[in-house]
Amino acid sequence: MSTPTRRSLREQAASLGEPAGLTAAPVPSGPVSSVPTRGARRGVGRVLADILLWIAAIAGVVCMVLVVLALTANITxxxxxxxxxxxxxxxxxxxxxxxxxxxxxxxxxxxxxxxxxxxxxxxxxxxxxxxxxxxxxxxxxxxxxxxxxxxxxxxxxxxxxxxxxxxxxxxxIVAMGNPYVLGALTVAATMLVVWAFWPRSSTVRRRRTSLEPG
Missing domain, CATH: 2.10.109.10 (Umud Fragment, subunit A)
Structure with missing residues (x-):
């Protein structure tokens, strides 16, 4: 029995209509959809955080405008x-x-x-x-x-x-004057700002590393 040579392998591949020297890519095992799902959830959370930050920023601007109007135009x-x-x-x-x-x-x-x-x-x-x-x-x-x-x-x-x-x-407005409500809003706003601006470079790097073929 003769040992197959490179030439004979190329001839066999040509006869089958497949390019020589190419093999099928390995199919990754495990739940493939887990990473995109986490990414999608993180994207939705990021959008919600941005919306809440914009609302807080607009409320802050309104408060500053009211203070300026109260001092300059006697508007209350x-x-x-x-x-x-x-x-x-x-x-x-x-x-x-x-x-x-x-x-x-x-x-x-x-x-x-x-x-x-x-x-x-x-x-x-x-x-x-x-x-x-x-x-x-x-x-x-x-x-x-x-x-x-x-x-x-x-x-x-x-x-x-x-x-x-x-x-x-x-x-x-009456509820906003309640010290418990003000405290809760302050804590919630602080947590939102910290979450929104917390660095995520290390998390992204670890995710990319886990996706690279080993």
Whole structure:
């Protein structure tokens, strides 16, 4: 029996229609889909982390803008606990207000008047008359849900006029003032930032090494 030579092997391969010197690639054993699955899960987690970071960044920018507006333009927030201004401003709304001099008040404005020893009142101006000084005005107001004007007029030098309102978010803002909620949010934000920016080079290197043929 003769030993097969390289020439005879090439002739056999040619007769079978296969290129000589090539062998079938070994099929890897084990769960092939495990690595892509982990990669896909990590990709989804990364996207969610990026979204949460963007939300946190936008919230931070909004807070900074509100601080700047409060210091430069006398713009602040007030919450409506009652429905006296419904349906225009229902209970549970938060309004953006700006402090203005009494001389700029107009009939129809919704303004907040501070009352010494009592809670501020936010109603619609129904009439304006001159006060004792040029900077002073005497105004009457009425809630949109009320049948008549407030029981007595208000003598003011400044008021806070409502610029816009957002219904239904007063409870969220109140909850944000809870120290337990603030603590939980601080811890969650810290963990999110640490997770998002934690170096992953060593993990990627180990994964690539495990995939290389040994």
């Amino acid at each position: 927030l007030i919450m409506f606990r009652t429905g006296s201004m419904s349906p225009t401003i229902p209970a549970g709304s938060v309004a953006v207000v700006q402090q203005i001099p009494a001389s700029e008040i107009e009939v129809g404005d919704v303004v907040t008047v501070d009352r010494p020893g009592d809670l501020p009142v936010t109603h619609r101006v129904t009439s304006i008359s001159a006060g004792a000084t040029d900077a002073e005005r005497v105004i009457t107001m009425r809630g949109d849900a009320n049948a008549g004007d407030d029981p007595y007029p208000y003598t003011v030098q400044t008021v806070r006029v409502v610029l816009l309102s957002v219904p239904g978010i007063a409870s969220v």
